[in-house]
Amino acid sequence: MDIIHRLRRKFLLLAFIAVVIILTGALGLINAITFMKMRSEVDTLLDVIVQNDGILPGRQLGTSTQSWLSDPEWYNDTPEFAHQTRYFSGIVADSGKLQRLNLSNISAFTELQALEIANKLAETDSSQPVRGMFKNKRASYAYEVANRDSGGKLVVVMDCTRDVGAVEAFSRYSLRFGLVCVILYLLVLGFLSNYAVRPFVENMENQKRFITNAGHELKTPVAIISANAEALELISGKSQWTDNILIQVKRVTRLINELIMLARMGEKDQRQLKLEPVDVSQCFTDAVHSFAPVVEKDQKHLESRILENIEAESDPRYLYEIFTIFMDNAAKYCDEGGTIRAVLEPHGKKGFRALVSNDYKNGEGQDYTHFFERFYRGDESHNSQKAGYGIGLSMAQEATRLLGGRIQVEYRNRVITFGVEF
Secondary structure, three states: OHHHHHHHHHHHHHHHHHHHHHHHHHHHHHHHHHHHHHHHHHHHHHHHHHHOOOOOOOOOOOOOOOEOOEOOOHHHOOOOHHHHOOEEEEEEOOOOOEEEEEOOOOOOOOHHHHHHHHHHHOOOOOOOOEEEEEEEOOEEEEEEEEEOOOOOEEEEEEEOHHHHHHHHHHHHHHHHHHHHHHHHHHHHHHHHHHHHHHHHHHHHHHHHHHHHHHHHHHHHHHHHHHHHHHHHHHHHOOOHHHHHHHHHHHHHHHHHHHHHHHHHHHHOOHHHOOOEEEEHHHHHHHHHHHOHHHHHHOOOEEEEEEOOOOEEEEOHHHHHHHHHHHHHHHHHHOOOOOEEEEEEEEEOOOEEEEEEEEEOHHHOOOOHHHOOOOOOOOOOOOOOOOOOOOOHHHHHHHHHHHHOOEEEEEEEOOEEEEEEEO
């Protein structure tokens, strides 16, 4: 059934969105922490070099502090670390002349390249240390520029390609891990979703089976009651009692037919429709004219604007049912002495739009999102003078869905309008 497929798709979509949000948040947080940790370690090394006037000191045991919330200052934990760190430093005088250049711990730059980089970085006018990163070819470098107490500026440039590469690799792996998790989650959930919706499917099947069977079983006693009432009228003549019996029989018969039709409609999908060329203009005209006597009897006004020669590939039974439901709803709830307006016009390149509106002064403040729910009635008093059970608009919505259209309701200037677009 199409409604079950839609429910399953919506369930999978919501689950997909939920797992994407969770994984994005978790992996994004982990990547952000990893990046900040890398930058903190790089900045710590730069600070050490700057504090030692451009030279990374050897191992210094016992200077780091640890806690269960932080990692140790691992830059001075091994005697070989000072030799593994690749950097260069230079002192630039206030006049812009390079006073000292240390290239003993790096081989990626020539003296001329290092001089150019140091002079460019020393152009900053900040009184506070300035840090940043740049790329040279495929390598990544971090730098710090600090003012010296004795004058001039100290520029330190350190190779951090391995650190940046590790963070970027971790980001790529975490992205792939997240995609694999989402795909596996959807596969598993798609398999298990059949079990999740099975009770709902069985419940719907039982409801439809009950409605169909009960409807057919009720038709027999209702027909007998109607026949007996008509027989009494033939024998004793019409009376208030027989009239009331026949009126209620008609109401019950209509309810039974609507319930059966709604149950059958929910079992169909678009592949089971018998689509054929339909003269939509004539179909809409027939539906509007069929309610003209009812409208005139209630002393209401009917206006129509139906453009001719509008055709479409559709199922004429469902299309006519939609139009009659709109007209029936308008005839019931139109204000006394009000006007019902029926409009049919082209929509888009090959489509059409059908609108039925009526004066409805009591429509202010109502929640129109519920109007297409089964058994919902805007008239909460359930006045029996307005025959109906809240099924018609639900049937119209189901028929519109089957035909591939869009149904809508709008309330403006004390006029309510129901419409379909195809």
